[in-house]
Amino acid sequence: MRRRLLAPCFGLFGALLVWPLLSIPNRAFFVLGVPVLVLYLFVVWAVIVAVLVWASGRTGEDPP
Secondary structure, eight states: OHHHHHHHHHHHHHHHTSHHHHTTTOSSOEETTEEHHHHHHHHHHHHHHHHHHHHHSOOSOOOO
16 A cells, blocks of 8 residues: 555655746745745655655564
C-alpha cells in the first residue's frame, strides 16, 4: 500500500515545486518575520520528508 502511494506523491511534490505554484506564495508578505515563499518551501520539504519516512517504515511483519 505504501509503495503504491509513492508515485502519486512524487508527482504531487514535483507539482508543488514548479514555478507556476511557486509564484503564488512569492509575495512581499511576512508571517512572523519569515517570507511566505520560505515558509511554503519549508512546509513542502517537511511534508516530503515525513511522507518518505512513513513510506520507508517497517510494517512489523517478517519477510516471507
